[in-house]
């Protein structure tokens with residue numbers, strides 16, 4: 001497998017990713033999600049392929065902020081079923097080891 005390139009200024013791309021929009025590739029075309037790798041410490045790495053160049057890119061998906069964690073914890077405490085703070089209520093958090101993780105962004109939002 002070819003080595004993936006890092007995208008540093010990914011903020012705009014991540015915004016598109018969270019809202020389910022097409023992510024523009026640095027080479028033209030758009031980025032296709034290949035997979036998300038959750039990281040032990042909370043963030044995740046999204047692996048994408050450019051639709052035009054077939055180059056692979058990795059984007060670090062930042063770990064949950066304090067506000068996001070609180071939001072999820074509040075829902076849990078009320079006995080609710082929390083959704084992903086970034087992807088919205090339709091993306092349910094799933095248990096992965098000791099963490100509650102969004103299956104779309106791979107970020108851990110709570111401990112269980």
Ligand SMILES: [Zn+2]
Nearest residue numbers: 084087102105
């Ligand atoms: Zn998510």
